Amino acid sequence: MRQIWKNGEILPETEGKLSIYDSALLFGDMVFEMCRSFKGKHFKLRDHLERLYRSIKHVRIPLEMTIDQMEDACHEVTRANKFEPDDEHRLMINVSRGTLPIYRDTGDLGSNVIISDFPLRWTTAGMGKLFDTGINCVIPSQRQIPAHLLDPKVKNRSRMHYLMANIEVAQTKGENNWPLLLDQDGFITEGTGCNFFIIDQDSWVVTPEGRNVLRGVSRDFVCDLTECWKEQNIEPYDVYDAREAFVTGTPFCMLPVTSLNGVKIGDGKPGPIFTEALREWGKMVGVDIKAQIQAWDKGSVEGPSPYKF
């Protein structure tokens, strides 16, 4: 049985629940982070936690727990779980404001922190082949909510619109379709759980300005891997004209994007800059990222949908 950390205690995973009177369920009022390990060691955990604390500050949850205590709790729950030797840990850290005061008769007030830990392979199921085929990004009619109305830089749980985009794109013909959201100006923002990059004709690695997107930890890491990168507004025209494209996300690190709306990008295959960056990343963490995910896929049932966060 997997264990979770909840408000200071190690508990069975089945205790990973929140009351319907919690602000998290009443308002989508919860911030969170998800991270992963390489060879069992958490990757960029501190970066994730710093972003978590920025989210907490932004939505003004009066949390008393310090970032160091949070980091300790992450390690504690990781130690409490014994996975298969070839597994990696995936942590999900949820912080809610807690029961709304008017419902105080139903339970204690105060923020709730739940850290759960489960095998990373859950969230990469069926993705192995995508390293070879690439994904097809599809622009749905659902647009990104602008940051001044609901800020995607604050990693929060009011994200119904991401789910609606997922449902919409599931209606598209073909395989390996992932939604890619435009903002109100027609600029590309992000996938519903990943950041987007192109390599332009001058070999610059370009990603949308950090405005209507989550400023991803993997996004930052990939930028550090390359010499020439920049943030810039990107339009579909730029993608059609790009040499390569890819997305980044914590569970899979990087995946090639080989077409947009069914139109090939470059030669329609994973490109050399993507391939080199992924290789480099793997080298730095001591894991062949693609091989690991493809190995997990062997003998397992296909995941139910391509977007899984």
Place this chain on the structure above:
Amino acid sequence: MRQIWKNGEILPETEGKLSIYDSALLFGDMVFEMCRSFKGKHFKLRDHLERLYRSIKHVRIPLEMTIDQMEDACHEVTRANKFEPDDEHRLMINVSRGTLPIYRDTGDLGSNVIISDFPLRWTTAGMGKLFDTGINCVIPSQRQIPAHLLDPKVKNRSRMHYLMANIEVAQTKGENNWPLLLDQDGFITEGTGCNFFIIDQDSWVVTPEGRNVLRGVSRDFVCDLTECWKEQNIEPYDVYDAREAFVTGTPFCMLPVTSLNGVKIGDGKPGPIFTEALREWGKMVGVDIKAQIQAWDKGSVEGPSPYKF
């Protein structure tokens, strides 16, 4: 101990929980309704349920339960709870898509329905005096999310922006401040949990077009009470020039709005049309609405904040 209805069973209220792997907590992906009784009899329950099923359809939760079964469940949970004789029932019906498939190891798949029942007085605590003083609506910088990005007509749980508006308005000087959201065109939409009305200089009862608002059951009921009402875009200018203003919401039915941003509306007191409509409403349901809420307030502690939904 209060009882809830959950996926077919009557259970103690403490079972009113959802897993952190439920789409409700992952995406704010839950639709809901809240209703109330008068003298123990549910008011407009069917109307609430019809709106619930519209929400379910819109977000495409594949629920097998019919609306008739849902109505039966509501009555069942109501019967299971014994409140003080002077209490009224407040039902909260939550419908989630359930555990996301990639987390299927943590629990069963399939939608979750939870109907809870608690004393209405929880949600009206501290409101008694407002029938006499009126509330001061305050326009925060947080704007309503437009319906084509996240539809407020679908009563869903991705409503972090409502909470942010509440927090912002809590910084305003004075008492009895309730947020009133503008849309991107500067039109008034709704409070964070209530519909807004003015009575204009020609004695028309006017409420914003049913676009960037929840189309409230109380909103409809009040319109039926009056002879001359219309939907129309309303701007702050129109409010300053109105004779009266009020809000509607299920728990309190109607409350007078006596100022906007601190500027008096009319003579700054609850107006005759409001008063008459509330009286009429009370007559139809056999309850003196204002007296009931004011009676509950006596001897109780003040509620923690003026917005309680």
Place this chain on the structure above:
Amino acid sequence: MRQIWKNGEILPETEGKLSIYDSALLFGDMVFEMCRSFKGKHFKLRDHLERLYRSIKHVRIPLEMTIDQMEDACHEVTRANKFEPDDEHRLMINVSRGTLPIYRDTGDLGSNVIISDFPLRWTTAGMGKLFDTGINCVIPSQRQIPAHLLDPKVKNRSRMHYLMANIEVAQTKGENNWPLLLDQDGFITEGTGCNFFIIDQDSWVVTPEGRNVLRGVSRDFVCDLTECWKEQNIEPYDVYDAREAFVTGTPFCMLPVTSLNGVKIGDGKPGPIFTEALREWGKMVGVDIKAQIQAWDKGSVEGPSPYKF
């Protein structure tokens, strides 16, 4: 061989061409109308021509031909063509500004008017079954261009965005998918060649305000057929909640819309108000509209795409 009318002459259809130096091909600078006959008699021809002259006025083509002369020309070309007895005439009237002055060496200056005439069945091929199944409207990411930038009320040939919408929707799973465009506010505008209607829960026939749409001749005619109709902003939410929906267009008159984005409208079948209106229309023009189109479909090859204007 079919004949056309071109600048005063009856010519073979192969002469229905315009120079690449014509403003029509340089700027998409051409206005047009398309109409149809019932039992060989043109339907609402004058209404179409009046709209044509409004378009000409709006884009300021200095045409000397009067509307009466235009009407005569329409009749002249109709007489010049002999179709199968069960055919109907379809006229396409194109008016361009003519060769741009700087290209005057390549041909004469002055506006060009071409009226062509062909069997209506071309444009209804494969539509017969849709009267029974209904169409599935699909909202693409391509939005309508707002009228103040390029006015759809002016029936003109700069409509690349309609074609892009068609291409996009062709990528959707399932059959009978027709694009339905939203405007920048998220209001439904029109299909790429048809007007959209719903019947709401109060049995009103509702169509979008005549703003970001072509004000269709069939649209007007259907409104005249019903007692209770109104123009109003319509959102997807309203469609999901409608009893029925349909589109109107000159070639097919009316077609039922039985789903939006794959979600059933009403019971997912052509509704009684649609059926009655179509029957009524047929009675007024002496043609069983559905039967005629279905008869044409028998024995013919399926049309290449569902949108054919």
Place this chain on the structure above:
Amino acid sequence: MRQIWKNGEILPETEGKLSIYDSALLFGDMVFEMCRSFKGKHFKLRDHLERLYRSIKHVRIPLEMTIDQMEDACHEVTRANKFEPDDEHRLMINVSRGTLPIYRDTGDLGSNVIISDFPLRWTTAGMGKLFDTGINCVIPSQRQIPAHLLDPKVKNRSRMHYLMANIEVAQTKGENNWPLLLDQDGFITEGTGCNFFIIDQDSWVVTPEGRNVLRGVSRDFVCDLTECWKEQNIEPYDVYDAREAFVTGTPFCMLPVTSLNGVKIGDGKPGPIFTEALREWGKMVGVDIKAQIQAWDKGSVEGPSPYKF
């Protein structure tokens, strides 16, 4: 008689026509390029063709012809035409999707490619003096269509709004008025057939970001000519405060802009950076650009309008 290249054949210019059933005339669905020669040698032809193929890809015309074949065809038609010794060639390459399938009875299906060739002096008639006087840019009420609705980076024929801007600006008092379009944010985009530049107070050559503009071949060339250039949002305020301004376009290369809305830029005369860049350009192609155009103007009738594309 001038010759054109059409779908593989050299034909008289009078065959440069398209059917009214071609998607080009039905939807403004045609992409194109125009280039010019210096001393009879095509300038940047390959760059134009690469942009053409990006346009084709974007609008998904299934063209089988390769870019090399296209280049050969351009040379072929050039050889087929004998102009005056002092003339330059102007090529116009049009690519349409061809007859819409429902009209297949009227002609063959498949894309149409027409390359025409004519004396450049047609498109520069009357411009000679502008090298000395400069042009007055005028901002019309017609705004640029944003790229996510109709992308100006795709050089296409749905450009009625450019013609409407031309008509509007023709109503302005004074001479040498050229339209300059703002986008919805009030940023300067482009003229209706030219790119816009300023030289700011720090001597940077600045041109609008490549978003709501055609990314012009001349635009790129001029940037390469200067050491300090950048893309940046430009507002009218910046123009009024600029030292110089100019436009670029294939036929005339560069023209000075000496006022905006009648307000002088700098000292109201062509500036030194413009003058030097034009001189440099001429040196690189072996032609005195200004002298050539002014020579053509002598003895010819004045062109009918200042904007000629």
Place this chain on the structure above:
Amino acid sequence: MRQIWKNGEILPETEGKLSIYDSALLFGDMVFEMCRSFKGKHFKLRDHLERLYRSIKHVRIPLEMTIDQMEDACHEVTRANKFEPDDEHRLMINVSRGTLPIYRDTGDLGSNVIISDFPLRWTTAGMGKLFDTGINCVIPSQRQIPAHLLDPKVKNRSRMHYLMANIEVAQTKGENNWPLLLDQDGFITEGTGCNFFIIDQDSWVVTPEGRNVLRGVSRDFVCDLTECWKEQNIEPYDVYDAREAFVTGTPFCMLPVTSLNGVKIGDGKPGPIFTEALREWGKMVGVDIKAQIQAWDKGSVEGPSPYKF
């Protein structure tokens, strides 16, 4: 010497000044009204004053003077001025917040009220002929500021954008050009000092919704004169298709609009509904409005510009 009323005193007109330290000059922070007499009797004075007090309330000037005192002051200053027998009175009532507190050393604090009175003919100079020729409304690139940023329903002095529109339209060819502002949606709002009306094809008198316009006293009066009027969004397309158009404004009451952007409306002459309404108006106030203004024009110098407020 003309007299004014200033803060309770009758003073010579030369005292009609405000300090540069007054909020009126520092922030454009002054609200105002202008009215006129017929045969020396003020027309709708109370309506103007009620609007003035709405403006005062909106911008929160803490004025102690009551509306009745304001009305008395208007009559007092009118009595103090002796004009030619054929003159009419024009009152201008300005209310400022007064000297900003940090400048209190330069003068007294507290609001300033100045009522001036001068011959109406000043503001109608040169307009006489327009009753016969009509005006040409011109849409400038300057758009109306939306009401949620600066409300035109509050008649205030921050109206630099109106002046900029006037300057822009003065650059248009032809005569009798008056600016007509679009809002951000492309809807017609108002002239820079007048309200706009059309008579549509069904003979309805239509004026823009009272949103981004001053809700004019003359506007209301004209609506009362006609049986069939409505507020509705109006686009240029609607104007080109209208039977008639006109503007209303206090000094001239009504003027025919015979073209928009140089395109004729109807037959390009003042229409029968306009003519009848003006006649009716004149009858009700006992003045031949057109004749009076034309008489003033005779022998006087032409006014310097067509817009005079």
Place this chain on the structure above:
Amino acid sequence: MRQIWKNGEILPETEGKLSIYDSALLFGDMVFEMCRSFKGKHFKLRDHLERLYRSIKHVRIPLEMTIDQMEDACHEVTRANKFEPDDEHRLMINVSRGTLPIYRDTGDLGSNVIISDFPLRWTTAGMGKLFDTGINCVIPSQRQIPAHLLDPKVKNRSRMHYLMANIEVAQTKGENNWPLLLDQDGFITEGTGCNFFIIDQDSWVVTPEGRNVLRGVSRDFVCDLTECWKEQNIEPYDVYDAREAFVTGTPFCMLPVTSLNGVKIGDGKPGPIFTEALREWGKMVGVDIKAQIQAWDKGSVEGPSPYKF
């Protein structure tokens, strides 16, 4: 008695008035500058005057006075005033278009220039403590007017919206609240009289792009003081994550911003980069800026409001 310069004459300050018939009072049609001295010597006077002349050019006031004459006038009025030895001069230069021609009977036509001079301490009253406490920036619902509707880069007097923002923020709880305006995209623009800066996590000094803001003289000066600065779009998220923040304005030079909407920035105290820059500034002008302002505050009454321009 203080003296002013008005249209060429030195006059008592009480003559610093403009007629109600001046375009400045009719349209908010006046441009201006305000500057200050250090040790009696004007600081960046020429920069202010150059911006003034850009404003004059933009709004097209036909002023004949040259910038050199304007500079002389500034010095002349400064010499005419004798202040306390510890005072600094504050100049306010107003340029209006003058009496509107239709009101020419009330006074002379032609532009009016008024330069007034008063002790700087007026405008810094009560600010001394803010150097230690910092200010709390508050985002009101009032948004900045976009530059294409009314350009804040043109320092003009149509700024009612700034005053409305001031009034709105005065309703916020707590002390030292200053308004900070967002634009329509949710980007931070400026305070109502100051420019805004953050120091980001990489120690860059960042200020909003020079688009919807006054391009402040102090803003430029501070940028010159630091090595690493850039213009960039800034959102509230960026401010919450900043190390420091501050505002710049002519009278106080720089003030620390220690919180936004009540949420601490950094450690909630004036930061080292701010402190060093202010010290550096003081060194360059030979004045301890903070000490000077704090000295003025001692023994004086508190200023009436925190925003004083």
